[in-house]
Structure formats: C-alpha cells, structure tokens
Amino acid sequence: MPIRTPHGRAAAYRAVWQWPLRSPARLAITAVVAVAVVAAVSFGIGALTPDRTGPLDGPTRATPTARSLPPGTSYTPAPTALPPVPALRPTELPLSAAPPAAVDAALRWTRAWVRPPEGTTAQQWLEGLRPLTTPEYLGVLSTVDPANIPATRVTGEPRAVSVAPQSVRVQVPTDALTLLVVVVDDEAGTWRVADYDEA
Incomplete structure (x- = not known):
C-alpha cells in the first residue's frame, strides 16, 4: 500500500x-x-465563426422534413415570408394617350425612309433621316443601302398601336409593307425614331 x-x-x-x-x-x-x-x-x-444571420433570419427552430415524418405522411414545406412588393406603375397607357407629336414624327420619318429617287446618295438619304432619328439608331441606318428599300411612298394614315410613358409604337402603311415604328421621347420635348420593323 x-x-x-x-x-x-x-x-x-x-x-x-x-x-x-x-x-x-x-x-x-x-x-x-x-x-x-x-x-x-x-x-x-x-x-x-462567420456571421450567417440575415435580415430575415429569426430564432432557429426545428422544422419537419420529408425524412423526419412517418411513412405515408405527405410533406408540405412551410411558406417563406417575403417582404411586400411595392405596386408597380403601369407601363401601358391607353391608345388615346398617344401624343400627336409622336405619331407625326413616325409619319415624317417613314416619308424620309422610303426609297429615294434615283441619283440620291446614301449620305443624302441619311441626312434626311437625321433630324427624326436618335443618334444611336442613325448609326444602324448608316449600314442600309436605300436602293434596296422596297417601299416608295406612304399610302395611309399612321396609327398608334402601343403607348408607354416615354415611347409610342406607330403603324405606318406604305405601298410595299406596313412599318411598325418605335418613337421615343428624347427628354428635350422632341420625339425621335429609335427602331422600326415590319408590322
């Protein structure tokens, strides 16, 4: 011991x-x-320890999962609480709200866009479109050969088909096709064409 x-x-x-x-x-x-x-x-x-809590995290509590439930019991996950979404301002306005200046700009632009008389150079055609076209879209039109334009004249009245706070889509009929002209407000009170397509 x-x-x-x-x-x-x-x-x-x-x-x-x-x-x-x-x-x-x-x-x-x-x-x-x-x-x-x-x-x-x-x-x-x-x-x-890195902080893993977020603004929506609350106290941790046990949540049932599909594996923890007895066999034969259906599992429905609990809905996640999301913050309320503010109401959005509608982007579509009634056709009656189309500014006449925008519709007129689409008509004047289409008259300048149709195939010019023979002997008109591409630069002369482009200069006729310049006052009615956004600078960005004028660069796109500089690649167009006006001799390939199928339309030669406007054959009807322009009609607004879609109106938004800062833009208007206008249909303008010609002797070869109907144009869908997009006119935008340049924030200086002038409406200019930013795009067009075949309606």
Whole structure:
C-alpha cells in the first residue's frame, strides 16, 4: 500500500485544488478568473465563426422534413415570408394617350425612309433621316443601302398601336409593307425614331 507524503505529483494536485478553499477571498478570486476565462473563450469562438444571420433570419427552430415524418405522411414545406412588393406603375397607357407629336414624327420619318429617287446618295438619304432619328439608331441606318428599300411612298394614315410613358409604337402603311415604328421621347420635348420593323 503506497504511503502518502507531502511530496510528489498527487501532493501538487492537492495543493492546487485546495488553494481556493483556504479562504473566502481566494474562492472569490478563483470564481472571477473562471468567469473571465469562459467569457474570453466564448468571445474568441464568436469572432472566428462567420456571421450567417440575415435580415430575415429569426430564432432557429426545428422544422419537419420529408425524412423526419412517418411513412405515408405527405410533406408540405412551410411558406417563406417575403417582404411586400411595392405596386408597380403601369407601363401601358391607353391608345388615346398617344401624343400627336409622336405619331407625326413616325409619319415624317417613314416619308424620309422610303426609297429615294434615283441619283440620291446614301449620305443624302441619311441626312434626311437625321433630324427624326436618335443618334444611336442613325448609326444602324448608316449600314442600309436605300436602293434596296422596297417601299416608295406612304399610302395611309399612321396609327398608334402601343403607348408607354416615354415611347409610342406607330403603324405606318406604305405601298410595299406596313412599318411598325418605335418613337421615343428624347427628354428635350422632341420625339425621335429609335427602331422600326415590319408590322
């Protein structure tokens, strides 16, 4: 049977855990140090863990899944709460709201667009379209050969078919096809053609 002595490893351990019990002051100091160590460890772990909470996250709670339900039970996931969507301003306006200036711009542009008389150069044709066309679309028209345009004249009245706050689509009939001309407001009070297609 071993003999206890005041020396050795067991005696050292005993001295450590008995030290706080020798007086109330030592016990209070030990408690304060223990709380500080636990707080420091918790703070360190929280600083190293990435923040995964978002504005819509709430308290975590157990949610049933298809695997956790008994066999034969249907699983319907709970709907996710989304923020309310503000009402959108309608982009379509009644046809009666089409500005006459926009419809007139589409008519004048189509008259300048139809195939010009023989001897008219492409540059002259393009200059006739310049005041009625957006600068961006004028660059597209610079690649067009006006001699290949099938229409030679406008044959009817223009008619708005779609109206938005800043643009109007206008149908303009010609002797070869009906154009669908897109006219936009350039924010300076001038309506210019930004595109066209065959209606």
